[in-house]
Amino acid sequence: MCAGVGLHSGDHVRLVMQPASAGTGIVFIRSDIKSHDNRIEARADAVSAVRLGTTISNAAGATVATVEHLMAALAGIGVDDLIVEIDGPELPVMDGSSAPFVELIHKVGLTAHAMPRRAIQVLKPVVVETEGRRASFLPALRPMIEVDISFEHQAVGRQSCVFDVTPDIFAEDIAGARTFGFKKDYEALLAAGLARGGSMDNAVVLDEEGVVNPEGLRFADEFVRHKALDALGDLYLAGAPILGRYSASRPGHAINNEALRALLSDTSAWKMVPMRGGVAKEVALAKS
Known part of the structure; x- marks a missing residue:
């Protein structure tokens, strides 16, 4: 099945999901890279990094990071063929779960291919x-x-x-289950110049006492x-x-x-x- 939808995240990332023909699979297009080397297929052998998330890349070195939450949404609701255009190197983290992607796709619906899955x-x-x-x-x-x-x-x-x-x-x-992390680790990552977009808006944060997020x-x-x-x-x-x-x-x-x-x-x-x-x-x- 396939679907089409677009979004702009608070991180100023533009992501557009377009239906694709049967057999295409899930393909990411880095729209900010103006060359023919901007296509990254979502495959196991394309994984190039696994720190803080899953990053995939192509032979030319173009990358897309943190693909796992969108990929989980696609797997969970049965989307087989999709073109994902994104104008940056990392998918928007949204609220730290797959729920926003699921909701967006459900709004536009799915189209079944004639050929069986x-x-x-x-x-x-x-x-x-x-x-x-x-x-x-x-x-x-x-x-x-x-x-x-x-x-x-x-x-x-x-x-x-x-x-x-x-x-x-x-x-x-x-x-709806969000990613989680420990406050002490988050502070260390910030000091190292990493996880700059992280906050309680997109993760469950733990300190020594328990869950820091006011909503629990x-x-x-x-x-x-x-x-x-x-x-x-x-x-x-x-x-x-x-x-x-x-x-x-x-x-x-x-x-x-x-x-x-x-x-x-x-x-x-x-x-x-x-x-x-x-x-x-x-x-x-x-x-x-």
């Missing part, structure tokens, strides 16, 4: 482990994300989230839901939905991309199949 079906387990983090793909009949996190902070602790990737579940339970949390376990959101966005760089269960412990953008590359590089671990609708609703959320 295609998906990547996981055929056997694929596992990666690095620096105490673990991620795996397991065969399943529908797209599923399972994430658990553990932070030594009273507002977070141990949290887990399992959800089927369907438009309704994503919109209701995942899309949108979900009691918003932290793990956002990690699941990030994982979904990073995995959509596969170029198609993944019919399988992605399970990750303490995930981040780096291991999400590493696991995806491991899956795609093992051609015996997956195959392309027609995508069938009507998956069952299954959501399990827990905190301890």
Whole structure:
């Protein structure tokens, strides 16, 4: 499916999403680069940086940063083909979640292509482990994300989230979960000249006492839901939905991309199949 919509962010970034023909995939166009080298395809092997977000680039060095929240929105509501024009090197952070992108696309609606959707079906387990983090793909009949996190902070602790990737579940339970960070880390980033656009308007901020944001949390376990959101966005760089269960412990953008590359590089671990609708609703959320 495809959609078309445009926005101007408070960061003075102009972003326009245009429908694309079947088979195009998700393609970013840096409209501020006036050459033929301004096209960046959203692919796993295009990932060039994973600090504070996922950055993709092309062979000419053109980049687009922080693509994961938009990619999660596209994966969650089923947009396969889209041209994303942006006049800067980073997507607008909006409120730190995928919800604003979902709302904008829903306003204009989706158009179904005549050809059926295609998906990547996981055929056997694929596992990666690095620096105490673990991620795996397991065969399943529908797209599923399972994430658990553990932070030594009273507002977070141990949290887990399992959800089927369907438009309704994503919109209701995942899309609104905001990115989060610790005040001490944010202050260190500012001192280093980074995260200059960060604020409580686009993130959940934690100090030693708890959540600093005056409005509090949108979900009691918003932290793990956002990690699941990030994982979904990073995995959509596969170029198609993944019919399988992605399970990750303490995930981040780096291991999400590493696991995806491991899956795609093992051609015996997956195959392309027609995508069938009507998956069952299954959501399990827990905190301890």
